[in-house]
Amino acid sequence: MLYTGPMTQMDTTRKMILHAAVERILHYGYSKTTMAEIAKDCNMSAGNIYRFFASKLDIAEAMARKFNEEAYETFATIAARKVSAADRLREIFHYELARTYSAIDEDAKILEVAEVLSDERPLYMNDKLATERTYLVKVLNDGVASGEFRPIDNPDVVAEMWQSALMKFRFPQLFSKLTLPKLQREIDGVMDLLLAGLSPGATTPPPWDGVTAATEAACAVTSEMIVNKKLNADQ
CATH class of the missing domain: 1.10.357.10 (Tetracycline Repressor, domain 2)
Known part of the structure; x- marks a missing residue:
């Protein structure tokens, strides 16, 4: 259940959590920082912090x-x-x-x-x-x-x-x-x-048609992928 209080209060609390998280992560590192530790730094329960950030990755x-x-x-x-x-x-x-x-x-x-x-x-x-x-x-x-x-x-x-x-x-x-x-x-x-x-x-320059030939000899799987798929980094 998400926090539903006033936006100003939510923003203030999120900023406090974020500030505490930045200080801890820059000191100990991301992998060595836990949500429970961040919550403790903010004087709140570990469960309460998840009302503002769903995960450490979100932070x-x-x-x-x-x-x-x-x-x-x-x-x-x-x-x-x-x-x-x-x-x-x-x-x-x-x-x-x-x-x-x-x-x-x-x-x-x-x-x-x-x-x-x-x-x-x-x-x-x-x-x-x-x-x-x-x-x-x-x-x-x-x-x-x-x-x-x-x-x-x-x-x-x-x-x-x-x-x-x-x-x-x-x-x-x-x-x-x-x-x-x-x-x-x-x-x-x-x-x-x-x-x-x-x-x-x-x-x-005109489109280059040699991409398949350039890759198939070294890696047939890559060649097939290039032919059959269009990868879009924005999706």
């Missing part, structure tokens, strides 16, 4: 949503700037690299939370990427309107491809042990290539 997601609120505000500010679209795209992704790298570098226990959400809450991660794309699409449309970029038939798909190409630079410690300066050098190189593909006169 981890709430932590991540809080972490991302500031990012969305920054994305909006960057997207509205009166500078070139290319500069705005670079700034958005450099900001996200520095923000997520620093979060883990300053407290490695954040990495555990990121890994858990990536594995167990893929829909949350997809929602986050979809929200980010709204700002990327605005910048892409601005670039097309000003003549800085070539015409784009589907800016949302192009934004998604940018995210895919730059996924390594989001919580980068999940993927590599490179230092921040080396990652910044890499992300600039990748964005140089992506921006070249958006420049006036650039053309999209």
